[in-house]
Amino acid sequence: MRSPRAVAAFLALLILPQAYALARQFRLGFRPLGRAATRVPLSWDMFATSIERCGLTWSPPAAAPSGRPASLRDPMPRLEWDIVGDSAEQYEQMGRMGCARAAERARVELRCARPDGTWEERGFDCP
Amino acid sequence: MTALDSFARWTRAEIPGGGVRRFRVAFAAIWLTYDVLDLCLKGTGTSVAYWSGAPRLLQLEAIQLALIAAEAGLLVGWRARRCAFAAFVLRAYEAYFFFRLNDFYYFSVVALILSQCRLESDPARPGAPAPEPAWPRDVLLAQAAWMYFATALLKTSAVWVSGGHLFVRQQYLQTICGWPYPAVYRAFVATLGGNAFLARLGLAGEFLLAGLLAFRAPKRPTVALAVALHGFAALALNVWFFGASMVAQAAFLLPD
Numbered sequence: 001m002r003s004p005r006a007v008a009a010f011l012a013l014l015i016l017p018q019a020y021a022l023a024r025q026f027r028l029g030f031r032p033l034g035r036a037a038t039r040v041p042l043s044w045d046m047f048a049t050s051i052e053r054c055g056l057t058w059s060p061p062a063a064a065p066s067g068r069p070a071s072l073r074d075p076m077p078r079l080e081w082d083i084v085g086d087s088a089e090q091y092e093q094m095g096r097m098g099c100a101r102a103a104e105r106a107r108v109e110l111r112c113a114r115p116d117g118t119w120e121e122r123g124f125d126c127p
Numbered sequence: 128m129t130a131l132d133s134f135a136r137w138t139r140a141e142i143p144g145g146g147v148r149r150f151r152v153a154f155a156a157i158w159l160t161y162d163v164l165d166l167c168l169k170g171t172g173t174s175v176a177y178w179s180g181a182p183r184l185l186q187l188e189a190i191q192l193a194l195i196a197a198e199a200g201l202l203v204g205w206r207a208r209r210c211a212f213a214a215f216v217l218r219a220y221e222a223y224f225f226f227r228l229n230d231f232y233y234f235s236v237v238a239l240i241l242s243q244c245r246l247e248s249d250p251a252r253p254g255a256p257a258p259e260p261a262w263p264r265d266v267l268l269a270q271a272a273w274m275y276f277a278t279a280l281l282k283t284s285a286v287w288v289s290g291g292h293l294f295v296r297q298q299y300l301q302t303i304c305g306w307p308y309p310a311v312y313r314a315f316v317a318t319l320g321g322n323a324f325l326a327r328l329g330l331a332g333e334f335l336l337a338g339l340l341a342f343r344a345p346k347r348p349t350v351a352l353a354v355a356l357h358g359f360a361a362l363a364l365n366v367w368f369f370g371a372s373m374v375a376q377a378a379f380l381l382p383d
Contacts, residue, residue: 007262011266073303094177101317111302117318
């Protein structure tokens, strides 16, 4: 049995970081019907941030720790797990990391779903 | 009676241990399955190896093996409190140093609260759970209510209400991952309008669920709403384990 003081201390340990995390979202610019939340641990921002998701392919396939995937999605299981970025720029960075491992010069293609309801396509040759 | 007296009485109150035991078993089983699959399929590992290289992957696998051991102990009830606390420490380490995933933060917080329960068998009735202190069960329910409230509040942004966030996730799953949405649903979520409808429905559902949990509404509608919300997240958004855990929290911890 915990003493009331120990329970109070435990609750403080639990509540304060979560209250701080939510307050931090407002300090970082989140507003209802306005700017989206950003990623802040313990603020419970799941699905609340503004994101882009892209399909990323290398042709020919690039080397990666898991083999030679033709796309970023290739090495991942179908359910639950995925390698994702939050913005097209992050996917570009992942594409360049694949370039650095490529044995031959590859072309990187990105197809990104955007939160304004559009798709954007971009591509570049590995340096 | 003062507020302090009420608080002290609350910390001393006890409840039958059946609900907490059922939740302990469900929570451990869900996340044990997650971690075994994650380790075998290298779900988190592939991301970590991609960004940070193979040496970090070995560290991650050691953490995952230790987590599996802690979750197995929690599942069978072997030194369950210590296993819950070990699981909290290990998952928090994984979240902070390897992958800052909300699911991992959730797991850490719940495992920490579970470690405050008794999680023992009743010495007078072998096989039956010992009575539990009421306060950790109440805190687990309040934590779930807070999470639904906080996440709903953060979803009141323009991008969520417009359907933009759901558009991105569902179009990515459909077009890039070949997710098998039915044709009617594919047409519905091809536009921002369809996604905005679902987004607002989800927002209302999360606020409502927070209220139902906070005010201890009848169990059946609360669990039904949790199943609907997380069933949608699993089937339409490919989020399986976190939702199952949240549903178990409502189903096993709310009083009948």
